[in-house]
Amino acid sequence: MEKKDLFTQMHQLEEQAGGIHQVIGSLKQEVVQLLEENKRLSIENQQLRKLLRREASEDEPSQEQTEKTAKETTAVGEGYDNLARLYLEGFHICNVHYGHLRTEKDCLFCLSFLNK
Numbered sequence: 388m389e390k391k392d393l394f395t396q397m398h399q400l401e402e403q404a405g406g407i408h409q410v411i412g413s414l415k416q417e418v419v420q421l422l423e424e425n426k427r428l429s430i431e432n433q434q435l436r437k438l439l440r441r442e443a444s445e446d447e448p449s450q451e452q453t454e455k456t457a458k459e460t461t462a463v464g465e466g467y468d469n470l471a472r473l474y475l476e477g478f479h480i481c482n483v484h485y486g487h488l489r490t491e492k493d494c495l496f497c498l499s500f501l502n503k
Contacts, residue, residue: 419490422488423487423488471501479494479497482500483496
């Protein structure tokens with residue numbers, strides 16, 4: 388095998404490796420998006436099941452009971468609790484990556500936001 392052929396083969400292998408790297412990168416992005424969607428749908432499914440159980444256990448509440456329940460659920464600090472719960476479930480709550488799945492351990496932006 389001549390030196391020129393060897394160089395040509397090395398160049399072709401390098402191009403193929405670059406192409407494979409790009410394909411792997413795009414697949415990785417798709418997997419992250421699917422994981423985020425799966426987590427979001429799981430949370431939504433849990434909330435809908437809770438709502439369904441709650442409605443099944445109650446007998447048609449009156450208008451006064453509905454208003455009283457709505458006032459109780461909008462207590463002070465509920466927003467903070469919801470953000471803390473989202474963070475613990477693996478989502479970003481910072482303004483940089485809000486709503487995205489945390490792929491690494493902890494986000495300093497999110498932690499500083501929770502500590503305010």
